[in-house]
Amino acid sequence: MSLLKIIDLHKAYGNEEVLKGINLEVNQGEIISIIGSSGSGKSTLLRSINYLERPSSGEILFHDKNYFQTQKAIQKLRTKITMVFQSFYLFENLTVIENIMLAPKKVLKQNKTFLREKALKTLDKVGMKEFQNKAPKHLSGGQKQRVAIARALMMDPEIILFDEPTSALDPEMVGEVLEVMKKLARSGITMLIVTHEMDFARELSDKVIFMNEGIVYESGTPEELFLKPKNKRTLEFLKRVSH
Amino acid sequence: MRSVLKKVFWFALAFGIIVQIFPRSNALEPETNSTDNLVIQEAIDNIRFYSSYNYQTLTVDKLNRLTADFYLPVNYSDVSITYSIESDYLLINDETETITLRTGDIEVIKVEVIDLPSVLKGEQAFVINATFNYQGDSFTKVYYGQIIPVIPDSFLGGSIYTIVTYGKMFFEGAILTLGISLVGTIAGFILALFLATSRLIKVTEQDNKLMSLIKIFFNKFSAIYITIFRGTPMIVQASFFWYGFGLFGDPLLCGLFVVSLNTAAYIAEIIRGGIQSIDKGQTEAAFSVGLNYSQTMLFVIFPQAIKNAMPAIGNEFVINIKDTAVLSVIGIFELFNQAKKITGMHYRQLEAYAIVALIYLFLTYTVSAILKYIEKKMDMKPVDLVSSN
Numbered sequence: 001m002s003l004l005k006i007i008d009l010h011k012a013y014g015n016e017e018v019l020k021g022i023n024l025e026v027n028q029g030e031i032i033s034i035i036g037s038s039g040s041g042k043s044t045l046l047r048s049i050n051y052l053e054r055p056s057s058g059e060i061l062f063h064d065k066n067y068f069q070t071q072k073a074i075q076k077l078r079t080k081i082t083m084v085f086q087s088f089y090l091f092e093n094l095t096v097i098e099n100i101m102l103a104p105k106k107v108l109k110q111n112k113t114f115l116r117e118k119a120l121k122t123l124d125k126v127g128m129k130e131f132q133n134k135a136p137k138h139l140s141g142g143q144k145q146r147v148a149i150a151r152a153l154m155m156d157p158e159i160i161l162f163d164e165p166t167s168a169l170d171p172e173m174v175g176e177v178l179e180v181m182k183k184l185a186r187s188g189i190t191m192l193i194v195t196h197e198m199d200f201a202r203e204l205s206d207k208v209i210f211m212n213e214g215i216v217y218e219s220g221t222p223e224e225l226f227l228k229p230k231n232k233r234t235l236e237f238l239k240r241v242s243h
Numbered sequence: 244m245r246s247v248l249k250k251v252f253w254f255a256l257a258f259g260i261i262v263q264i265f266p267r268s269n270a271l272e273p274e275t276n277s278t279d280n281l282v283i284q285e286a287i288d289n290i291r292f293y294s295s296y297n298y299q300t301l302t303v304d305k306l307n308r309l310t311a312d313f314y315l316p317v318n319y320s321d322v323s324i325t326y327s328i329e330s331d332y333l334l335i336n337d338e339t340e341t342i343t344l345r346t347g348d349i350e351v352i353k354v355e356v357i358d359l360p361s362v363l364k365g366e367q368a369f370v371i372n373a374t375f376n377y378q379g380d381s382f383t384k385v386y387y388g389q390i391i392p393v394i395p396d397s398f399l400g401g402s403i404y405t406i407v408t409y410g411k412m413f414f415e416g417a418i419l420t421l422g423i424s425l426v427g428t429i430a431g432f433i434l435a436l437f438l439a440t441s442r443l444i445k446v447t448e449q450d451n452k453l454m455s456l457i458k459i460f461f462n463k464f465s466a467i468y469i470t471i472f473r474g475t476p477m478i479v480q481a482s483f484f485w486y487g488f489g490l491f492g493d494p495l496l497c498g499l500f501v502v503s504l505n506t507a508a509y510i511a512e513i514i515r516g517g518i519q520s521i522d523k524g525q526t527e528a529a530f531s532v533g534l535n536y537s538q539t540m541l542f543v544i545f546p547q548a549i550k551n552a553m554p555a556i557g558n559e560f561v562i563n564i565k566d567t568a569v570l571s572v573i574g575i576f577e578l579f580n581q582a583k584k585i586t587g588m589h590y591r592q593l594e595a596y597a598i599v600a601l602i603y604l605f606l607t608y609t610v611s612a613i614l615k616y617i618e619k620k621m622d623m624k625p626v627d628l629v630s631s632n
Binding site for chain 1 (some may be wrong): 449522524525527528529530531532533534535538542543546547550
């Protein structure tokens, strides 16, 4: 039984079809990197998984169950599959610790003292403990992204979706975020990562997916995909990004 | 025996007149003792009248328009007094004109000026002969009066006099203006939260028929509400609700109601703009960790939107300080209406309006400065004062 199963997923904006039938299986504990040129539908796929985008057709099964029935079910799904965004989107009106405590407090209704401890532990994990009472606007991009990861972690999710988590960062901050993600990967959580960091994808992933024009063009282990790609397009893309 | 009684009565009556006139004869209480441009400063043996036409030159023509309340007792020591009523007015007979002084509640006596000043300028003395009738007998009493300039001729002197004499009225007006503006802005803000929310709700596919109808109703309602209240002048709204319906039976409550409703329409648009200016990513981030729509709005979007909108909402308060002047039309004695009343005391417009303009300027400037300080403290983006509605 796979953790997440995507069957023939389509997504269209008007006449423009972005996803043209995606089939994907994600197993427990897998780290999957999704690569591809911009406009290939990587982000849309990721956003469809927790219904930030509504699929036009197709099915997404989480634990073999389709959650897209009611708004309540979708919200429940989102507590199990959280997301980290390219532009962080920390809640600007809340401090670091309030940011990561908001959802567990309001959605999971967890006990406050318990939550506080958990929040500090999580912040410690991403190296942001001493920033707990800072406002997001006083943080650097890398710090913000680490807090965003902590926020995603606080829900004890089964899957975390990373939507180009380092693309909006200054080069010198990319490292600190990737470091945190590596640590997470080792902890056994399932991760889906849309990324342009090829070295990172290669080093960390169990599986790499190359998307092109709305379909999964090629997928395989990092060795298979990076060293001996089967398709010409994949090769072309890899050549382009390696320069 | 009878003549003794007459004497006793006469003294009693004279004393009664003093008691009756005195409370009305203090220039420091202009509400009670002044009508139009005539002030009785002292009674009985020294009735002082005052005219405040510009430059204080009293012509016969101007004197002709003077009126004053003149109160006489109907009862004294259980003796009821009747007066012979010659007319509704006290008459001061001029050789060229008849000058009428309006009487108060009580009926009247005949009064004639027996010693009219020949030059009607500055302080002038005159004498009034009053005739009373009691049980068929008539009595006569002589009142001595003088016409004196109470308010200095010069602008500066007039202004100082106006501030000193009517400072309390200005102050009361300013407090009322501030109060109405503040309460109106706060009430408007609360109402605006509801309006802005209804304006932004959208019907989703998951709503059933009833739910979508309710949502459409609220949405349209707030849209129409905002259009109407932003599209009509507040002076018309105030007149509509007060003269049209006599809402709440109290102009002050009705005025507060109108200001709140009017402000709500403006603040609703400000809040709507504030909500729309929040990055869509904030909503998505909230959704992505499982918050529902109302939790997202309540804990993430609204606090940010309102913080962004706060400077503009503060400006609404400043605008209200100025715009509540139109409530004078429904008889609320806020600052402007007090000024209007004060101009009526002496027919001196310039001084009262100059003073009231300065008070408004002081209020708006001070409130703006305070709001700016708070904005700076709270790290908000300042907004320039927009034009009045």
